[in-house]
Structure formats: structure tokens, C-alpha cells
Amino acid sequence: xxxxxxxxxxxxxxxxxxxxxxxxxxxxxxxxxxxxxxxxxxxxxxxxxxxxxxxxxxxxxxxxxxxxxxxxxxxxxxxxxxxxxxxxxxxxxxxxxxxxxxxxxxxxxxxxxxxxxxxxxxxxxxxxxxxxxxxxxxxxxxxxxxxxxxxxxx
Numbered sequence: 649x650x651x652x653x654x655x656x657x658x659x660x661x662x663x664x665x666x667x668x669x670x671x672x673x674x675x676x677x678x679x680x681x682x683x684x685x686x687x688x689x690x691x692x693x694x695x696x697x698x699x700x701x702x703x704x705x706x707x708x709x710x711x712x713x714x715x716x717x718x719x720x721x722x723x724x725x726x727x728x729x730x731x732x733x734x735x736x737x738x739x740x741x742x743x744x745x746x747x748x749x750x751x752x753x754x755x756x757x758x759x760x761x762x763x764x765x766x767x768x769x770x771x772x773x774x775x776x777x778x779x780x781x782x783x784x785x786x787x788x789x790x791x792x793x794x795x796x797x798x799x800x801x802x
Contacts, residue, residue, distance in 0.1 A: 653762050660704055660752035660761055670788040674724065677731050678786050679717040679738050680795075681779035688713050688777050695749055698768040704756035706791045708748050715747055715779060723785065735783050735799065753791060 670676075683689075689696075689710035699707045708714075720726055720734050752761075784795040 653758055657758050659758055660754070660756045662754050663751035664706075664753060664791055667788055669722070673787060673789070674722050675785045675787050676722050677720040677726060677798075678784050678795075679720075679735075680782055680784055681715040681717065682782045682797075682800075683713055683777055683779055686710075691772060691774065691777075692747075692749055694768040694772045695765055698765050699750045702750075702756075702761055702764045704752055704754050704761060705750040706753050707750045709792070712792065712794060713747075713749070717781075719786075738783070739781065739799075739801065751791070 692713065696707050696710075699705045717738070720731055781801040782795075782797050783799040785798055786793055786795040788794075
């Protein structure tokens, strides 16, 4: 596993500060690649353990580990037929996702965060996993994303 930070990045930003649009239990239609079994949780354990020691980060619990693809929009703003058409297109497409292991909960020097995670990231074992493409109805509450599966591949 590797950790990459941009040269111009000096601090983390509070991921949750801009999430007021999630108030009141709003649900968002989105696509993630999700994992069955323990392979991803095991492979990322050293980094997730290090994340637990960084106060500026909220770790993603193993059941919610995912690769984010793209949101469609909030369920109260998206026409169901339009959402279904987008879903069909996504299941036919190619993606370049990222892995979400934690979200920053405040501003913190990137050197502190990267310093705490660099060695565990180098030590993390590789694992071959077969993710499942999932169309989800996602919610966000108490610094945690969770979801209900609407459709998966296979």
C-alpha cells in the first residue's frame, strides 16, 4: 500500500464540515465498489490501527470499507427514471476509484497525518480482492457513511 500527498497540501480539512446537506437523514444514490469477507479489512489493518492514533481522523469501520465511484444525487432531487438510466450506464462503464480508510475531522498538519501513516502503509500486506459494483442508497450520520444496497453485479 502507498500513501500519496500532493506537494501543495499542507493541512487536512474537516471532511464533515461541508456535510450539512446530509441533515435530517437525507439519502444519496451513489456507486461504490464494496468487499465481501475479511481480505480488505486484513490488508488495511496496520494502517487502520495507525489511524486510530491520529485524533484528526475518523476511521472507516471494516464493514463500510469501500472504493468510491460516483454519486448520482440525493433521492429527493433525482428523478427515479433518470437515476435508473444512470445506473444502467454505470454498470457498463470503467472506473478509477479511491479507497476510503478514514476521513479528516479537523484541520491538521499533513506532515503529522502522513508521518503517522507512512510506515504502516509501507508494511501493509497486499491482498487480491474481488470487489462488487454496488448501486447504493447512502446516508451520513455521526461521522459515518452507511448504506442500503439497491443493486450489485453478479
